[in-house]
Amino acid sequence: MSSAKKKLERSEVWLHVVSPEYLGGKTVGNVLVYSDEEPTGGEVNVLQSDLTEDPAHAYTKIKLKVSDVSGDRANTQYVGHEVSRDYVRSVLRKGSSKIEPIVDVITKDGYKFRVRVTMISRNKVSTRKKTFLSNQLAQMMAEKCSAYKLPQLVQEIVSGKTESDIFNFAKKHMRVKYAGVTKMKLLSSPGEKPKELAKEVA
Numbered sequence: 001m002s003s004a005k006k007k008l009e010r011s012e013v014w015l016h017v018v019s020p021e022y023l024g025g026k027t028v029g030n031v032l033v034y035s036d037e038e039p040t041g042g043e044v045n046v047l048q049s050d051l052t053e054d055p056a057h058a059y060t061k062i063k064l065k066v067s068d069v070s071g072d073r074a075n076t077q078y079v080g081h082e083v084s085r086d087y088v089r090s091v092l093r094k095g096s097s098k099i100e101p102i103v104d105v106i107t108k109d110g111y112k113f114r115v116r117v118t119m120i121s122r123n124k125v126s127t128r129k130k131t132f133l134s135n136q137l138a139q140m141m142a143e144k145c146s147a148y149k150l151p152q153l154v155q156e157i158v159s160g161k162t163e164s165d166i167f168n169f170a171k172k173h174m175r176v177k178y179a180g181v182t183k184m185k186l187l188s189s190p191g192e193k194p195k196e197l198a199k200e201v202a
Contacts, residue, residue: 015074017044019064022151023051023078023158028064031074039074042066048081048158059087062158065186078154079186080113088118091178097125100182103138105145107153110190115141116183117166122175133173140169141181157181 017029028046033039043065048057060083064076092098099119106112117137125133144162145153156162163180170176 013072015039015069015072017064017066017074017076019046019051019062020075020077020151020154022155023062023064026051028076031066039069040066042074043079044076052158059084078150080184081157081181082184083118083180083182088120088178088182091120093177095124096177097121097123097130097174099125099130099133099137101134101138101141103141104187105142107145107148107150109149111150112187113145114185114187115145115181117141118178118180118182119166119170119174119176120178122177125174129173133170136169137166140166157184 011034013033015031015033016027017031019026019028028050029044031039031042031044043063046062046064048060048062049055051057051062060081062078063080063082065079066074067077068075097120099121100116102114102116104112104114119133119137144156144165148156166181167176167179170179
């Protein structure tokens with residue numbers, strides 16, 4: 001079949017990209033695909049504020065992946081998020097300390113993520129205390145993630161509950177200016193082989 005004929009047989013299709021139900025099931029954008037293309041697997045970024053309608057969440061970017069298509073609807077799944085580095089830098093001031101452990105976690109239903117937790121103090125923290133808090137945070141996140149299935153975990157993070165838990169833990173040991181999960185990245189879904197990544201959240 002000639003390439004010209006193939007082009008004629010291809011048609012453009014607009015799909016409405018919809019967030020998963022545990023993130024409100026909202027239309028977050030549109031994507032143009034061709035009728036002979038497989039749209040699943042494509043990724044789209046959306047501001048958390050577009051999902052929560054809270055301007056305070058405008059510095060967090062949610063990453064969604066198209067999981068399946070139904071009619072003109074592209075359903076998605078959460079595969080990660082990141083808090084703007086500029087925002088984190090704006091919180092970090094001279095005389096404060098940043099504690100930022102990175103840990104691999106597995107949810108109750110088998111999703112493996114790499115998580116970066118960030119805590120910023122209002123005053124200097126000793127190296128010994130940084131190490132202690134880093135280890136405690138890594139353990140806390142591993143336990144929390146293993147107790148929840150993916151939808152529940154995402155809701156905990158997006159609602160601010162996880163951030164509140166981290167803050168309440170941290171304030172027992174230092175004067176806290178900021179605490180939260182600043183990045184999550186999906187490494188593998190149940191049954192998949194985890195991706196080989198350097199020990200950092202790129």
